[in-house]
Amino acid sequence: MIKFNQVSKRYKNGVVGLRDNTISIEKGEFVFLIGSSGAGKTTFVKLILKEIEPSQGRIFLDGDDITKLHRRKIPYVRRKLGIVFQDFRLLPKMTVAENVAYTLEIVGGYSKRKIRSQVSMVLGVVGLLDKSNMKPHQLSGGEKQRVSIARAIINNPKVLIADEPTGNLDPETSWEIMKILRQINRRGTTVVMITHDKEVVDIMKKRVIELNDGKIIRDQMNGGYGYEG
Amino acid sequence: MIKFNQVSKRYKNGVVGLRDNTISIEKGEFVFLIGSSGAGKTTFVKLILKEIEPSQGRIFLDGDDITKLHRRKIPYVRRKLGIVFQDFRLLPKMTVAENVAYTLEIVGGYSKRKIRSQVSMVLGVVGLLDKSNMKPHQLSGGEKQRVSIARAIINNPKVLIADEPTGNLDPETSWEIMKILRQINRRGTTVVMITHDKEVVDIMKKRVIELNDGKIIRDQMNGGYGYEG
Amino acid sequence: MKVSYTLKETFKNLWRNRLMSFASITSVVATLIILGTIFILVLNINNVSEGAKDQFTSIEVYLEDGLDFNETESIGSEISALQGVKLSEYKEKNRALEEYKEQWGKDGYLLDGFADNPLPNSYVITLTKIEFADYVVKKINEIEGIEEVRYDKDFISKIISISEYIKTIGFILILILIAISTFIINNTIKLALDSRRTEISIMKYVGATNWFIRWPFVLEGTILGFVGAMISTGIMYVLYNYTYTILTSDFYSLIAVYLVGVDKVLSDSMVLFITIGCGIGALGSITSIRKHLDV
Amino acid sequence: MKVSYTLKETFKNLWRNRLMSFASITSVVATLIILGTIFILVLNINNVSEGAKDQFTSIEVYLEDGLDFNETESIGSEISALQGVKLSEYKEKNRALEEYKEQWGKDGYLLDGFADNPLPNSYVITLTKIEFADYVVKKINEIEGIEEVRYDKDFISKIISISEYIKTIGFILILILIAISTFIINNTIKLALDSRRTEISIMKYVGATNWFIRWPFVLEGTILGFVGAMISTGIMYVLYNYTYTILTSDFYSLIAVYLVGVDKVLSDSMVLFITIGCGIGALGSITSIRKHLDV
Ligand SMILES: Nc1ncnc2c1ncn2[C@@H]1O[C@H](COP(=O)(O)OP(=O)(O)OP(=O)(O)O)[C@@H](O)[C@H]1O
């Protein structure tokens, strides 16, 4: 589903985000991407999202080479992905419901009623039905994060990439989110989750890819957060 | 140091952030403020910071009643506080070093050399000396969080309030930060830390205040994250 | 892409960014009113100078002595048939003498002494346009029975060139103003949209195509420009109507004859305003979001 | 608060927001150039209308027949002594007749027949200002030895009121333009600063006082305004200098006499531009950050 072929990313200011990584994530997998702060995890996500271009190597998504892509085609790649951004990226002037619905509006072809029912459904899943009409600045950190999750899952993406989806959540809410991700994964969606939550990684027993200083230093099935797994 | 006297906060849209809480945090204490997403933790911080006004009750800081304060006096209250914001709040167009130095520039009376050495010192503490000249948008999530921490501690505040200072950090870096906070606390600074990190709370054995739905439901010395402590 | 979505989104955005919308519209109005005022001034100054100019176009054609009625008539109709001749009036030599007497005023009696009127009969010609003077004079000189054609060549050509000059200056002024207005409106819309670059980039990140994002912006810009144009037209109408009424009522009426009518001004400036307002509104938003779209 | 900090911060901000700075300056320049053009036009039209007006101020004073040299002289000096009289020229009756002959042109020989010149001697008076006409005529009528004073009262008062009218319109136009320019510049700076509200609120949250935040902004606004003003002055200078040279060189020189000098225009518009540019720059930034400061 996602394939990195000797991919490196060096930012304009000379900082290296990723160095020469080759990795393949198959359809339907559930992968934890871990590593210390600044290791390159978000860089990995941004490359798939086409927010940044790789300096070297090739990237494949869903069988297509997306390394070089015409600007016009980028939106269609992004629609295959559901992304939970580390910094949420909610539209500040839209309400929670509008933010979540936006993904469906973009794709088009949904009736008003269909959109409304889908939005209610996902907002219910993340427990924010009562905040539908609030603006992002009226939400707590964890609530913003959950809106971001709701938006990522609403159109059943082929791949769900979550950048620290539980970073601002208490353990209880975190587990609710993990349950949702597992459900989605069971329905066939490939899930890549970046996290610092040792407990979650250790308990879930999924594939773990560890980055350090831009380089993959571990790729382990049924792994844990530390080396002992 | 911080005293809440029957404080309630109801937001304009009717949502209740805090309901009728009375609490007192003494000088030199180290307090964990925990609670699920939307419990009112950030609301608590915003009230001390005078970002929002309480709907009811009185708030005292360092012996002064800050419930009603003339607009002009607010900056001087804020200078007593070091705050790590949940959403970082870095000045987007300044470099890391400028962001951190800004707190000293505001207070004034520091020489250029003094400012430069202080900035290097705190950036060294959070491990970001090599990113001094970068802009916030060039940083990873965890790096932004550490800049925010550096800025909060640079002018030796009387009270340090940290809203999820380790939310975006891997366990290792988290512990580095915890060490710094403990050090600062030992030097006499009152520390209030909001966190979802069970492990940290359990191991540190400090006073724990737990909020639920805007109400303090637990206030325990040497507490743990869960009730069993 | 549904039209209904675009429309809904546009109006929501106008409202969400109402301060910006207000600031943009007022800037558009301010700019267009400057443009409009100068436009009307130039239009009127042109008109007055055109009109005033044609007041100087009298040409006197002295006829030879002793022509009979038919000959005189035929010369008259030949002259009238010339292109550019508005009016040719026959002036009998006794009328001419009377006029001289009037000119002399109180000393007019001195002219009573002539036994025989020494003045010639003449035609006094008014032209439709002063520019025809040369041509008409040339043609008249070819007619038989003409003793002399009198007109002030230098004076006429000076007046023509001054009026040309006023027209050119006015035209250049308006062109410059249109350019500057375009620029200011474009700048305003650019600044207003710049605070929304985060919004635009987020939209791109969740998979919106450029045109999906652009349409509401373009429509927004167009509406801002359109509303600005309509308000300006309204204000210009009230102001000009007021001025016009004052000017035409009072003793200024000698200027008033040449003023451009309120309706014509209204329709001209409305076309100008709407073209500029909407055009630049739309173009401004397209160009100013272009750089933000590139993510 | 250190001055050095404010200065450093100001210039850093101008650079950090260079696109905004550029947009603001260009808008200021555009607005001021409109203002300046109209300002110069009004200045010159006023001047020309003032000058042209005084060309019409000739008053003819007919003297009684049979005054001797001394009497004539003393009337002349009495007239010259009147306030508002620029020049009084004695016209002997034979000169007057000659002039009539010239007027008659080819028919002038007809006037040769007079045995005795029937015209009176006269003084032809030029006034310094047309507004003195009434007063001067009244005074002259009191002088002994005057037969009649001739001037066109209606015409003069019409010309006075037209020139007043032009002046008033010009003045109002400039006032309106100053208001509109103020408005546009203020709006532009407001829009430019609006994208920095997050920045301002963050500054407040870490303990900055209002004035600590405000100073760099005020200075920034002032500098933007000042730079805009200087550029506009430069452009106006080049343009006006060019136009002036063309107008004074060529056959338009009859207008050119009344043109306002390049230096005067330059200094006047520089004062105007800098006042407006800096003033509104500073005021604009103060007012537009006020609402953001309230956190
Ligand atoms: N736009 C950018 N320009 C320059 N350097 C960047 C940029 N974005 C990230 N970096 C740098 O690249 C490195 C990897 O960043 P990345 O965001 O991928 O880290 P991360 O693994 O997501 O860390 P975290 O857990 O703290 O979010 C960091 O050192 C960071 O400073």
Ligand SMILES: Nc1ncnc2c1ncn2[C@@H]1O[C@H](COP(=O)(O)OP(=O)(O)OP(=O)(O)O)[C@@H](O)[C@H]1O
């Ligand atoms: N500006 C606001 N306007 C309206 N409601 C708000 C506002 N800020 C917060 N709230 C609401 O107040 C409640 C408490 O919010 P607060 O930010 O204090 O939560 P929190 O404990 O910090 O949660 P988290 O751990 O998710 O950050 C939430 O239900 C939130 O939606």
Ligand SMILES: [Mg+2]
């Ligand atoms: Mg990251």
Ligand SMILES: [Mg+2]
């Ligand atoms: Mg919070």
